[in-house]
Structures are given as structure tokens and as C-alpha cells.
Amino acid sequence: MTALVSLLCYAEAGRNRYASILSESIDKISSYYVEPVEARKLFEGGMNGMLTDLDPYSGYIRPEDFSEFQVDIQQEFGGIGVEVGLENERLTVLSPVPGTPAYEAGLRSGDTILAIDGQDTEGFSLEDAVGLMRGPRGSTVLVKVRHKGIEEPKEYPIVRERIRIESVRGERRSEDSQWIFQIEDDSRIGYIRLTGFGEHTTEDFKRSLNEMQGEIEGLIIDLRGNAGGLLTSAVEICDMFIDGGEVIVSTRGRDPTEERVVVAEEPPLVDPDLPVVVLVDPLSASASEILAACLQDYGRATIVGERSWGKGTVQNVIEIEGGRSAIRLTTQTYWRPSGKNIHRHVDATDEDEWGVKPLAENEVKLTSEEREKVYRFRRLRETSGRVDGEEMTEEQIELEDYVDPQLQRAIDTLKKEMPPRITDRPMGVEIDKFARR
Structure with missing residues (x-):
């Protein structure tokens, strides 16, 4: 019995030895540093140092930042x-x-x-x-x-x-600030921009699809600038486009032999014959890449734009300090339905396998200046529509005839797959592109 207790005490001491050294270091720095320094500041610096040294996506979330982090995920405040x-x-x-x-x-x-x-x-x-x-x-x-x-x-x-918080946006707003989910110059084409993946993204995405039911013959999903969010939301949106039982994504933890496979659970919400284009750029990451990769691997969507960021890791948020702060810790890697790698390692080259990449004919590269102009144009489209008779701003005048080159390529790509425009459709005929749910 005595031997067992000794072994347990030794194991406990081994686990806590470095914690004790860290605590001792904080005390000594607080006591002897040339200027007064708060122990809390040293603690937070130590936490950040430990976690960011592991990988770029792990980190410490301070109490003053944790509430904002929860707002982003819960999409409410x-x-x-x-x-x-x-x-x-x-x-x-x-x-x-x-x-x-x-x-x-x-x-x-x-x-x-x-x-x-x-x-x-x-x-x-x-x-x-x-x-x-x-x-x-x-x-x-x-x-x-x-x-x-x-x-x-x-x-x-x-x-x-x-x-x-709205993570699902349309192509523009009306005068009364409502989203319009169809391209202005061709209402046969639906447009949904996802700015993130939160708790309400799936239901809002589904609602936007329902608003266009029977009215569109092609769909653009814009993931440009979308840095990710909840894995579950990306999975649920994938489930709307592929058959039940098909693999959406697989994840691997510390033991690479323990693979978790996530599959579609329902028949597709969206008619398989509806042409889809997904827009990505170098800021599309994580959950965005899960959605884009899944639709690309099944041939369910054409990828247009630029190669995505290449973030193939999953972070768990572990609350500490009684829920006041948290650790964001990488616990898994994720893999495309095809089994291909999506993560861009620090030594990766352009020839390596990572991210989500459009075919050469669908690649539209932008300079930093062009990207900034696209951002300003999109922001202008997403503000309330101009009331008749209202004077135009300098930015509105500058961007009035601007054409987003990546969006235009997406539109042109869709039109090749869509039936020719028919101005006089026979009465009683309606194209319903959303079937089953």
C-alpha cells in the first residue's frame, strides 16, 4: 500500500513539476523586473507562448476576448x-x-x-x-x-x-434593407454569400434556398473571405447537396488509426441537376474548405476563383478559469472525401497537395489592389439600396459600373451549364430546382 501511494505521489509530482516552475518564474519576474508588472500579464504571456508554439491555430483566449468569441459562434448578442x-x-x-x-x-x-x-x-x-x-x-x-x-x-x-449576426447574405440589399438572393442582371442565378459558420448558419442558408425555390436555374455560393467557424454547420450544408451515406469529411486525432468519418444523413435538399459554382479565395479557410472540397470531390460544384488558404486542422475550445477564459487547442486533422490532404504545412510548395484549387480555366487571380476593390464593391452592394432621387456618393459613382471579375467568371461558368434563357415560357410550366424536403 505504501509503495502504491509513493508511486502515485511521484506521478503527480511529475505532472505538476513544470507548473510549479512556471508559478515560481511568475513570482520572481513580478518581484525583480525593472518595472512593476502584473502577474496576470505574465500568466497570459506564458499561456500564449505555450500554445502558439504548438501551431499557428492554438492559443489562449483571454476573458475580455472570450465573450466576443462566443458571440461569433452563437451569432447572438x-x-x-x-x-x-x-x-x-x-x-x-x-x-x-x-x-x-x-x-x-x-x-x-x-x-x-x-x-x-x-x-x-x-x-x-x-x-x-x-x-x-x-x-x-x-x-x-x-x-x-x-x-x-x-x-x-x-x-x-x-x-x-x-x-x-447574419452569416448568410444575398447579392445586394433592397431599399428596405432586405436581402435579394438573385443576381441583378440574371434572376435565374441564385447567389448566397457565407461570411462564417455559426449556430444559425444552416437554418439561414436553408431559408435563403427556400426563398428562391422554383425561380433559379443555377446557384453561386460565395465563400471568399470566409475564415471558417463551426465544423457542424459546414457538414450540415454539405448534406443538402449530396446523397445520404456519402462521406462529407473524415477527421484523425493523435492516433492516426482512429479515423472518424462523417457521412450525409439525408437525401439531398437541392436538386442534383441544379448547376452550382463555389467561389473561393486565399482567405477561404477551414469550414469553408470542407464545404468547397466536398462539393468539388463529388462533382457537385465547380470551383472558381483562387486557391484557398489550406487549413486542415480542427480546434476544440476548452474552457478554463471557471468559464472566464479558454484554450483553443488543435485536436484533429481533417481530410477530403477523396482522402486527399487539405492542410498547408509551413514547408508546402505550390506543387504540393493542399487547399481547394480551381481548374486552370476557372482560376481568376487578383492583386491586393483588385481584392480591395472587390471588397469595397461587395460592401456597397450589401448596404441598403439607394432611394430614388438620393445623391450618389463618390464611392457609388466610382463603382457604379464595376464588374467583380471572379463573380463574373462564376456567372459565365454557370450559364454554360444552364438551359438557354427563354423569355416567353409556356403558362403552367415551372422549373422547381429544389425537390425533396
Whole structure:
């Protein structure tokens, strides 16, 4: 019995030896460093050092960042429901979300936010502004704005409510800020942009498909700039396009022989005959690559754009400090349905196997300047539509006739697979591209 206790104590000491050394080091640095330094700062530096040294995707999530991390995943927070940006160094409403307190109060695209709860917003960062506008549901925030074209400012007391973050977006917004999920110049083509994968992404994606039911003959899924999110959301969207029982993705942990295979559970929601194009770029990563790779491997979609980022690892979020902070730790790698590698290792070359890559005829490379212009064009399309008679901004004039080269290639690719446009379709004939659910 004594021997057993001794062995257990030795094992415990072995596990905690480095923790004790780390604790001792924090104490000594706090005591002897040339300037006062908080132990908390040293602890966070140590945590980051340990985790980021493992790989680029592991890390420590501080308490002040953990709540924002949860918002991104849960897609919900207490706020007023307005997208803001900096224009001419002033905080500006890009678009109020329909049905939210900001929209109902009368805030509109182009309004300048002058003050929040009495604090002048001049010099504010976006993080400063968002921090002030968010708060407990049912609480009130006072927002002072100058409406576009009206010199006299106006104050709005707005009661915060539960706000849903939109990860599913259309090709443009209407004048009343509603999403339009069809290409303006050809309504036969549906367009869905996914900015991330959160808890509500699947249901919102399905809802957007239903809005276009019977109206489209081709679909574009835009994953450009989408850095990923919840693996489960990407899997559920894949399930809408492939047959039940087919492999969506496989994951491998520390023991490579223990492979977990994720398969489609339902018949496809989307008609297999509907042509699909997926847009990717160098910022499409992780869950985006799972979706794009799955549809590419089954020949269910054509990939257009540029080679994706190449992130084939899965991170688990492990709460510590009683849920105040967390560790983001790489625990698995993931693999395409074809079994091919998707992860870009540090020594990978362009000739190696990684990421999701379009065929040569569907590759449209952009310079950094072109990418910035596409971003500005997309942001402009995603703000509320211009009201008749309203004066155009300099940016609207500049980008009025702009053509997104990657999106145009996606449209041209789809049209090759779609039936010719028929202007006078016989009465009673309807093309229903969404069958089974």
C-alpha cells in the first residue's frame, strides 16, 4: 500500500513539476523586473507562448476576448442591430438590420453616428463603438446621429434587444434593407454569400434556398473571405447537396488509426441537376474548405476563383478559469472525401497537395489592389439600396459600373451549364430546382 501511494505521489509530482516552475518564474519576474508588472500579464504571456508554439491555430483566449468569441459562434448578442464602419474618419451606419431596434428607430444607411450615450465618437475605433452600443437586453442606449442630407442632428433612445449576426447574405440589399438572393442582371442565378459558420448558419442558408425555390436555374455560393467557424454547420450544408451515406469529411486525432468519418444523413435538399459554382479565395479557410472540397470531390460544384488558404486542422475550445477564459487547442486533422490532404504545412510548395484549387480555366487571380476593390464593391452592394432621387456618393459613382471579375467568371461558368434563357415560357410550366424536403 505504501509503495502504491509513493508511486502515485511521484506521478503527480511529475505532472505538476513544470507548473510549479512556471508559478515560481511568475513570482520572481513580478518581484525583480525593472518595472512593476502584473502577474496576470505574465500568466497570459506564458499561456500564449505555450500554445502558439504548438501551431499557428492554438492559443489562449483571454476573458475580455472570450465573450466576443462566443458571440461569433452563437451569432447572438444584446444590441441595437446596426452594421457600422468608418467613412471619412467618422462612425457611419452601413446598414441597419431589418426588424431590429435601430431599424425601427429610424437609423438608415449613410447616417453619421455623432455620439453614443453622450460620448463623442470622433476618433473612436469600431471596437469602441461596438462596445458602447452592445449591452444587456432591455437596457437603453442614447444614439445621436446626423441623417444623410440633413444638417440638424437627432438623438434616439434605443432599447437593446437580442440581435442575430447574419452569416448568410444575398447579392445586394433592397431599399428596405432586405436581402435579394438573385443576381441583378440574371434572376435565374441564385447567389448566397457565407461570411462564417455559426449556430444559425444552416437554418439561414436553408431559408435563403427556400426563398428562391422554383425561380433559379443555377446557384453561386460565395465563400471568399470566409475564415471558417463551426465544423457542424459546414457538414450540415454539405448534406443538402449530396446523397445520404456519402462521406462529407473524415477527421484523425493523435492516433492516426482512429479515423472518424462523417457521412450525409439525408437525401439531398437541392436538386442534383441544379448547376452550382463555389467561389473561393486565399482567405477561404477551414469550414469553408470542407464545404468547397466536398462539393468539388463529388462533382457537385465547380470551383472558381483562387486557391484557398489550406487549413486542415480542427480546434476544440476548452474552457478554463471557471468559464472566464479558454484554450483553443488543435485536436484533429481533417481530410477530403477523396482522402486527399487539405492542410498547408509551413514547408508546402505550390506543387504540393493542399487547399481547394480551381481548374486552370476557372482560376481568376487578383492583386491586393483588385481584392480591395472587390471588397469595397461587395460592401456597397450589401448596404441598403439607394432611394430614388438620393445623391450618389463618390464611392457609388466610382463603382457604379464595376464588374467583380471572379463573380463574373462564376456567372459565365454557370450559364454554360444552364438551359438557354427563354423569355416567353409556356403558362403552367415551372422549373422547381429544389425537390425533396
